[in-house]
Amino acid sequence: MKKIITIAGSNSQNSINKKLLSYTSDLLEHIERISIDLNDYVLPVYGVDFEDENSIPTAVKRLNEVFDNADGFIVALAEHNGTYTAVFKNTLDWLSRANIKVWRDKPTLLMATSPGGRGGATVLQAAVSYFPFLGANVVADFSLPSFFDNFSEDGISNTDLKKELIEKAQLFEQQLNNQFQ
Numbered sequence: 715m716k717k718i719i720t721i722a723g724s725n726s727q728n729s730i731n732k733k734l735l736s737y738t739s740d741l742l743e744h745i746e747r748i749s750i751d752l753n754d755y756v757l758p759v760y761g762v763d764f765e766d767e768n769s770i771p772t773a774v775k776r777l778n779e780v781f782d783n784a785d786g787f788i789v790a791l792a793e794h795n796g797t798y799t800a801v802f803k804n805t806l807d808w809l810s811r812a813n814i815k816v817w818r819d820k821p822t823l824l825m826a827t828s829p830g831g832r833g834g835a836t837v838l839q840a841a842v843s844y845f846p847f848l849g850a851n852v853v854a855d856f857s858l859p860s861f862f863d864n865f866s867e868d869g870i871s872n873t874d875l876k877k878e879l880i881e882k883a884q885l886f887e888q889q890l891n892n893q894f895q
Contacts, residue, residue: 715744715745715746716744716745716746716785716786716890717745717746717748717783717784717785717786718739718742718745718746718747718748718784718785718786718787718788718890719748719749719750719780719781719784719786719787719788720735720736720738720739720747720748720749720750720787720788720789720790721735721749721750721752721787721788721789721790722735722751722752722789722790722791722792723752723789723790723791723792723798723799723801723802723837724752724792724799724801724802725752725753725799725801726792727753729792730792730827730828730829730861730862730865731790731791731792731825731826731827731834732790733865734790734825734827734858734861734865735749735788735790735825736749737865737869737870738788738790738823738825738879738883739788741879741880741883742883742886742887743887745890748780748784750777750780752801752802752805755773755774755776755777755805756773757771757773757774757804757805757808758771759804760804760807760808760811765811770808770811770812771808774805774808774809774811774812775812777805777809778809778812778813781809781813781816781817781818782818784818784820785820785821785890785893786820786821786822786823786886786889786890786893787817787820787821787822787823787850788822788823788825788886789822789823789824789825789841789845790825790826790827791824791825791826791834791837791838791841792826792828792834792837793826793828793834793836793837793838796836796837797836797837797840798837798840798841806848810848814848814849815848815849816848816849816850817845817848817849817850817851818849819849819850819851820849820850820851820893821851821853821886821889821890821893822845822850822851822852822853823853823854823855823856823882823883823886824838824841824842824845824850824852824854824855824856825838825855825856825857825858826838826841826856826857826858827857827858827859827861827865828859828861829860829861829862830859830860831859831860832857832859833857833858833859833860833861834857835857835859838855838857841855842855851889853882853885853886853889854882854885854886855882856878856879856882858870858875858879
């Protein structure tokens with residue numbers, strides 16, 4: 715069974731990106747989902763002086779070990795002022811100190827959603843460009859605009875957006891399967 719790490723770029727307990735992650739991973743078959751909650755990895759703000767004096771925090775080492783066992787990643791990014799949330803960027807900075815290939819050259823599905831009409835498109839575009847430098851094999855990306863209009867307890871209600879996500883999830887799953895052939 716393939717191990718998929720899902721991680722939301724948010725520390726909100728009511729994160730709409732976490733809801734999108736859960737829905738998306740349920741579309742996949744024969745996977746073990748490992749959900750990462752950034753609240754479980756409280757970290758100091760990254761700084762070279764802090765690292766020189768204290769080394770890499772234990773929480774980063776633990777998270778890095780979890781990433782070592784992943785066959786793929788699904789990342790849903792919250793957007794704050796057009797970019798990554800502070801908690802996600804800080805975690806990413808720390809992880810890159812433990813292993814510059816944060817995403818281990820594994821298949822990665824990038825997503826974003828927001829209450830607004832652009833659906834986190836700006837942060838998603840930044841991630842699509844930046845993540846490969848940290849070892850992501852970005853298979854596909856998906857933006858869900860107007861979350862509260864297009865998502866309910868039953869999942870994505872907009873037929874076209876639902877179809878698009880299913881297609882991208884299938885593409886991600888194909889890439890996972892290709893790794894094992």
